[in-house]
Amino acid sequence: MNGPVIKMNPLVVALAGNPNVGKSVVFNQLTGESQHVGNWPGKTVEKFEGKLNFLGREIKIIDLPGTYSLSAFSQEEEIARDFIKKEKPDVVIDIVDAASLEQNLFLTLQLLELDVNVVIALNMIDVAKEKGREIDAKMLSRLLGVPVVPTIATQGKGIENLMIQTINVADQKRVKKRFPKNATKRYEYIHRIVERCQKETAVGPTLTERLDGILLHKYSGYLFLVMILLLMFFLIFQLGDATSGYIEQIVDYFRQNIPPEISSNALFLFFWRTIVEGVVAGLTVAIPYLIPFYIFLAILEDSGYLPRIAFLTDGLMHKIGLHGKAFIPMFLGYGCSVPACLGCRIMESEDQQFLTAFLATMIPCAARSVIILGVVGAFLGFQWAAGIYLFNILVIFLLGFVLSKFIITKPVGLIMNMPSYKIPNIPSILRRALLQVKQYIFIAFPIIILSTFVINTLDFFGLLRYISGFLSPITVGLLGLPSIIGITLIVGFLRKELAIVLLAALLGTENFSEVLTPLQMIVFTVVSIFYIPCAATIATLVKEFGWKKAAFVTVFEIIFAIAIGAIALRVLPVFGLS
DSSP states (O other), X not given: OOOXXXXXXXXXXXXXXXTTSSHHHHHHHHHTTOOEEEXXXXXXXXXXXXXXXXXXXXEEEEEOOOOSOSSOSSHHHHHHHHIIIIIOOSEEEEEEEGGGHHHHHHHHXXXXXXXXXXXXXXXXXXXXXXXXXXXXXXXXXXXXXXXEEEOBGGGTBTHHHHHHHHHHHHTOOOOOOOOOOSHHHHHHHHHHHHHHHEEEOOOOOOHHHHHHHHHTSTTHHHHHHXXXXXXXXXXXXXXXXXXXXXXXXXHHHHHHTSOHHHHTOHHHHHHIIIIIHHHHHHHHHTHHHHHHHHHHHHHHHHHTOHHHHHHHHHHHHGGGTOOGGGHHHHHHTTTOHHHHHHGGGGSXXXXXXXXXXXXXXXXXXXXHHHHIIIIIIHHHOHHXXXXXHHHHHHHHHHHHXXXXXXXXXXXXXXXXXXXXXXXXXXXXXXXXHHHHHHHHHHHHHHHHHHHHHHHHHHHHTTOHHHHHHHHHIIIIIITOOOTTHHHHHHHTTTOTHHHHHHHXXXXXXXXXXXXXXXXXXXXXXXXXXXXXXXXXXXXXXXXXXXXXXXXXXXXXXXXXHHHHHHHHHHHGGGGTOO
């Protein structure tokens, strides 16, 4: 008679380490397609989880946020510390950059002081060798009292041995070693460890050092920064715009091939305009921009260039209470506000994330650029369109300067490691991008469809014109615009470029100079670029910061856009515009 089958509980393994040590690559090597992503409870920092079956053991992998310490000065540090201390994972795999051993060991000592099993993955040993650094893993293991496994995660080398060691120590009770508590003495202790286990040989300048000589130079560094970001912006916009156009062509093809007896049916038309067009809006407004955004952001991060961008723009961003990393999501706001808001997760604190997202929503996205170029640029000239962009930048920085005094409770300086340049791991990048897009679809699509349903229901019952009359005290009284333009502000809530399409339909012409004065064109454009974000952006703000902060951004930007439009109506005639 066989004995009872004992089912072992799955092991819980947490991945810890400094930013840019290859943690995400290790996570992807271990979990493959079994990943899912969410947010840590009550936090805006993402939570990556996955599963692995190895040697008959089921293992749950938790990817902790990258952090330099467990001092809880940032969300990432707080999350990593609390998870290890409260959830007590069976093993913590500490991923260490072999090329920057001395710096990485500060977090290692903090982990070793906790009541948890630790295995060290000595990653990027190939990069360390290029720098003339050879590490004795056995000696390091003896000095720290835990297994040390050399790995090259991008090539999958050492990963199997890493998991064997993880399972071996999972059920052991580690005897904690005592380490110096003083800051100064702890660094001295780390220095002595490195001296005993690391040998350095003289080598010429590495590729990273040669590249940094150009990319971080006080002149050429900024030139290359502008070129790289403009290229990235151009590719995101072009790829997103082309993909959006293809989707619209496919939808048009199906729409044109619907039998007349069905397409003329009132119930079908209502369904098409309220449900189908909502899905199409979601597919065309964000997804085509989200995918290339995540891919390019991951390339910048995995290649090691992202920290360089933060370094170069740090001085400028400090003027508005932020630091250099905030430049990335704000710049990408020119492509689409949704990935700009999601990109704010790279900021360390919640207040910095919120202020960055707040300002990013006021940057003219590609859809708002359609209004700038299609109204002001086309009928008043390029110089006026360029003036709108410059005015927008000036207003955003002034707002950031003022709002930072109220929003930023604890300024955080830019302290980050400059990792070696690496060739990005494309499969890992694509997998991460698809995970993010999947998350966006589940969160934002229902709200986009609902907003489309509401707007088209109002239009179906002929209520939009009543609404425009209701809004006339604002559109006519404050802004000096035709009352019917009030409808464009409502529809612009769904998708910004719909405002200009509807504007042509409502005014009966695409030649806006026939029905609008130059002053009215400027006022309409200024209001449109500062006005309430689209439904997809609001959905993202709700997801990232909660409905209260999303509502604050929405209400503020409605009032601010109307106020600045009213000021423009009364000030610009002084400069001869009428």
